[in-house]
Amino acid sequence: MRAVTDDPEWEACMRQFDERMMDLKAANECVETLPHHATPGLCDRCGTELTGRRRRWCSKRCESEWAGQHYWNAARNNAKRRDGQQCVRPGCGVTTGLEVNHIEPRIGRGYGWGCHNHLANLETLCKPHHQDVTNEQRKGRRAVGHIAAPVDDNQGGLW
Ligand SMILES: [Zn+2]
Ligand SMILES: [Zn+2]
Ligand SMILES: [Zn+2]
Numbered sequence: 001m002r003a004v005t006d007d008p009e010w011e012a013c014m015r016q017f018d019e020r021m022m023d024l025k026a027a028n029e030c031v032e033t034l035p036h037h038a039t040p041g042l043c044d045r046c047g048t049e050l051t052g053r054r055r056r057w058c059s060k061r062c063e064s065e066w067a068g069q070h071y072w073n074a075a076r077n078n079a080k081r082r083d084g085q086q087c088v089r090p091g092c093g094v095t096t097g098l099e100v101n102h103i104e105p106r107i108g109r110g111y112g113w114g115c116h117n118h119l120a121n122l123e124t125l126c127k128p129h130h131q132d133v134t135n136e137q138r139k140g141r142r143a144v145g146h147i148a149a150p151v152d153d154n155q156g157g158l159w
Helices: 008-032 060-067 070-080 129-145
Strands: 099-102 124-126
Touching: 070 099, 070 124, 099 129, 124 129
Parallel strands: none
Antiparallel strands: 099 124
16 A cells, blocks of 8 residues: 555645645734734724624724735735736836736645735736746746745845
8 A cells, every 4th residue: 555645646735735724824923913913802903992793803994904915806906906007017007908916926825815915925017027927936936946935024026
């Protein structure tokens, strides 16, 4: 009988699981940095007293503020809005067919939620500029052997 660790599919599955757990841990630590997280009964974000069955957020607004930095669909829209619905590369200014790039690549994370979707890690690009970045990232990934640095350490961008 083969040992489980010889099975590449199993290993890939475990690796994905580990990455998910790391994302979860990072996101939990991220929650802990919110100003009122340590005080029960107050909204983590704005400190408003919680009523009824609310546990963390006082309102949809505070909740979506969080979602907008962690859930891909919301974060992507926020990034485009922040960037004025145009490619952020100097002198480009293209406003159609926009895509949103993870500055620190979201290797293996798919489009799941997590701290890699912080707005500081997102930039709006036109298709050709996004393609440039993707090609560069591919090259870099080969060089560093698939190791991704933690997102929050990289405010300035990798490339
Ligand atoms: Zn609030
Ligand atoms: Zn976060
Ligand atoms: Zn562009």
